[in-house]
Amino acid sequence: MWPCAYGRDPARAAFQRKVCRVGRCWQRPVRLPPGGCLLDADIVAALEEQVCRAAAAIGIDPATVEPAVRRSDFADYQADLAMGLAKRLGKPPRDIAAALIATGELDDLCAEVAVAGPGFLNLTLADGALSERLIAAARDDRLGVPNHDPTHRVVVDYSAPNVAKEMHVGHLRSTVIGDAIVRLLDFLGHEVIPQNHVGDWGTPFGMLIEQLIEDGEQATAERLSVGELGSFYQRANERFTSDPDFAERARRRVVALQAGDEETLRRWQLLVDASERYFSRVYDDLEVRLTPEDLAPESRYNPALPQVVRDLESLGLAVESEGALCVYPEGSTGRDDRPLPLIVRKRDGGYGYATTDLAAVRHRTDDLDADWLIYVVGAPQAQHLAMVFQASREAGWLGDDVRVDHTAFGSVLGDNGKMLKTRSGKPIRLADLLDEAVQRARTLIEEKDPDLPADEREQLARAVGIGAVKYADLSSDRLKDYTFAWDRMLSLQGNTAPYLQYAHTRIRSVLRRAGAEEVLPPADVIHVADPAERALALQLLGFGATLDQAAELLQPHRICTYLFDLASTFTTFYEACPVLKAGSAELVASRLTLCALTGRTLAAGLALLGIRAPARM
RNA sequence: GCCCUCGUAGCUCAGGGGAUAGAGCACCGGUUUCCUAAACCGGGUGUCGCAGGUUCGAAUCCUGCCGAGGGCGCCA
Numbered sequence: 182m183w184p185c186a187y188g189r190d191p192a193r194a195a196f197q198r199k200v201c202r203v204g205r206c207w208q209r210p211v212r213l214p215p216g217g218c219l220l221d222a223d224i225v226a227a228l229e230e231q232v233c234r235a236a237a238a239i240g241i242d243p244a245t246v247e248p249a250v251r252r253s254d255f256a257d258y259q260a261d262l263a264m265g266l267a268k269r270l271g272k273p274p275r276d277i278a279a280a281l282i283a284t285g286e287l288d289d290l291c292a293e294v295a296v297a298g299p300g301f302l303n304l305t306l307a308d309g310a311l312s313e314r315l316i317a318a319a320r321d322d323r324l325g326v327p328n329h330d331p332t333h334r335v336v337v338d339y340s341a342p343n344v345a346k347e348m349h350v351g352h353l354r355s356t357v358i359g360d361a362i363v364r365l366l367d368f369l370g371h372e373v374i375p376q377n378h379v380g381d382w383g384t385p386f387g388m389l390i391e392q393l394i395e396d397g398e399q400a401t402a403e404r405l406s407v408g409e410l411g412s413f414y415q416r417a418n419e420r421f422t423s424d425p426d427f428a429e430r431a432r433r434r435v436v437a438l439q440a441g442d443e444e445t446l447r448r449w450q451l452l453v454d455a456s457e458r459y460f461s462r463v464y465d466d467l468e469v470r471l472t473p474e475d476l477a478p479e480s481r482y483n484p485a486l487p488q489v490v491r492d493l494e495s496l497g498l499a500v501e502s503e504g505a506l507c508v509y510p511e512g513s514t515g516r517d518d519r520p521l522p523l524i525v526r527k528r529d530g531g532y533g534y535a536t537t538d539l540a541a542v543r544h545r546t547d548d549l550d551a552d553w554l555i556y557v558v559g560a561p562q563a564q565h566l567a568m569v570f571q572a573s574r575e576a577g578w579l580g581d582d583v584r585v586d587h588t589a590f591g592s593v594l595g596d597n598g599k600m601l602k603t604r605s606g607k608p609i610r611l612a613d614l615l616d617e618a619v620q621r622a623r624t625l626i627e628e629k630d631p632d633l634p635a636d637e638r639e640q641l642a643r644a645v646g647i648g649a650v651k652y653a654d655l656s657s658d659r660l661k662d663y664t665f666a667w668d669r670m671l672s673l674q675g676n677t678a679p680y681l682q683y684a685h686t687r688i689r690s691v692l693r694r695a696g697a698e699e700v701l702p703p704a705d706v707i708h709v710a711d712p713a714e715r716a717l718a719l720q721l722l723g724f725g726a727t728l729d730q731a732a733e734l735l736q737p738h739r740i741c742t743y744l745f746d747l748a749s750t751f752t753t754f755y756e757a758c759p760v761l762k763a764g765s766a767e768l769v770a771s772r773l774t775l776c777a778l779t780g781r782t783l784a785a786g787l788a789l790l791g792i793r794a795p796a797r798m
Numbered sequence: 799g800c801c802c803u804c805g806u807a808g809c810u811c812a813g814g815g816g817a818u819a820g821a822g823c824a825c826c827g828g829u830u831u832c833c834u835a836a837a838c839c840g841g842g843u844g845u846c847g848c849a850g851g852u853u854c855g856a857a858u859c860c861u862g863c864c865g866a867g868g869g870c871g872c873c874a
């Protein structure tokens with residue numbers, strides 16, 4: 182294809198700079214296997230490189246052009262760079278496009294390159310190039326998706342429930358989105374460190390511990406472990422507001438807790454332990470990867486807080502105001518354009534969550550040595566986090582080489598357009614929501630497939646019900662609010678988990694019939710003559726690029742959109758192209774390979790979202 | 799008052815500067831001697847909130863306005 186001396190190749194160097202343009206090499210440059218040709222299934226990257234090469238050949242510095250290759254309605258792909266070059270070169274864009282074609286650089290991969298419209302380059306791939314890459318992907322455990330290069334050490338902060346407080350739909354979003362991001366970045370080769378920033382400290386623990394004393398330790402621990410957190414918290418709160426004696430005891434209890442009183446700490450620990458047992462159960466039900474090892478609760482930072490404050494003072498960043506110690510990060514203003522404070526030490530000498538968050542940043546960069554911090558936290562926290570990040574930058578705790586993202590998400594709304602609540606206006610317990618999801622899935626399965634053995638039905642109900650809830654949460658842009666609707670998310674039609682799961686089982690069924698379910702050596706050649714075959718082939722080869730984009734933008738919904746398109750494209754193929762009854766043995770093998778690759782890609786994509794792909798439904 | 803986010807088909811949503819803005823639902827019609835009909839195929843929908851600007855080209859980038867939600871000092 183082209184020489185191996187990539188390091189000195191100006192077109193490649195320029196192309197790599199191009200893909201790194203986001204700033205700090207967060208995007209993946211094309212990886213070069215030792216053999217010197219691209220095994221990477223990502224054909225867009227290969228085409229872009231050839232376009233850069235063509236640009237260089239007509240005397241354009243490839244570092245200064247955007248190859249702009251994308252899927253096209255008019256050909257397999259299109260490159261849109263000629264129009265942008267017209268003014269610079271003082272030539273009509275169609276002439277430039279023609280000159281790019283004339284270099285012959287695109288001939289390796291393309292059977293046909295044509296100028297269209299104002300100067301689009303319509304690229305039609307050579308069948309051989311498609312076939313070759315499909316076979317490489319089919320042979321590869323990773324479906325032709327290379328590791329990201331360079332890889333990063335990434336802290337993902339997500340879920341973050343509160344001790345002795347019910348988990349609700351807000352935690353659902355953080356947990357599900359965070360889990361998908363963890364799985365995705367892990368798959369792409371990054372070293373991922375999940376951090377569950379559990380809320381286990383603060384003033385409410387005074388009343389919670391007093392309530393524990395009133396209810397009895399044994400009984401409270403038992404109730405909390407099985408998820409009766411909401412009623413416990415509520416009772417404590419009611420006592421606190423209605424009984425001045427209780428409130429006074431609670432206030433004294435906070436002081437004792439902060440002072441490290443042993444007996445108080447023991448009771449606090451009891452609340453923490455019982456709650457964490459419950460969280461683990463919910464995580465198991467949700468089928469997310471979070472484990473007790475990932476716990477990094479707020480209290481763990483307590484010992485570091487005085488030092489954080491001392492350092493901020495000695496750096497001259499923290500100043501006293503109205504008795505409190507404040508940092509004023511650049512760029513944040515509140516009412517009357519006054520700078521907004523981050524209160525790092527309260528008037529009473531205590532520390533709030535800002536200080537804890539600063540300590541956490543420090544721990545993650547210094548001790549965990551992360552160079553990428555991801556906070557999967559609701560959108561309302563945007564200003565707070567921006568201030569924490571800015572203060573950390575100013576304090577030198579976040580270097581320029583560390584990327585930080587607030588991966589914000591919107592609210593879950595009911596069908597009334599308001600925040601999802603029960604009819605009585607209370608927040609919906611996450612655990613109840615999951616139970617209902619499984620129950621609804623079970624009912625559907627009983628209707629459609631009454632003969633299924635009970636244990637299989639239960640497994641399936643879990644896979645479908647939990648998958649539906651998670652997929653509904655992941656499939657639209659996380660930043661927007663989303664409307665929760667059982668019927669939509671459990672539908673077999675549309676962009677839903679059950680639809681994808683069903684598409685996957687249909688594929689598995691074909692493979693079963695072919696006796697090829699376990700091992701399927703790929704065909705020697707993949708036929709892409711039929712438009713439906715070709716469309717499927719092109720879609721399959723876009724998997725890696727989709728994952729890269731989803732990871733770069735931290736948008737799991739891009740994976741969903743891709744998988745739905747893949748399933749739709751497959752369906753069209755499946756209708757148009759007989760597989761087992763194709764004309765020749767060769768064609769059967771080719772189409773079976775397409776089926777197998779599609780099935781594996783669907784399963785892999787769903788797995789990255791934390792959703793199971795059962796073999797039968 | 800200031801700041802942030804959102805506004806795309808009747809509904810739920812895709813669309814990160816490119817050609818004619820796309821799906822699903824809903825609605826209408828069709829498909830089962832045929833690889834899972836829990837499915838599939840066909841049928842028409844738009845002042846991309848409004849107005850300017852940048853650009854060869856804007857749903858996409860910038861500014862202003864309107865509408866919705868959220869945030870703005872010691873809760874986390």
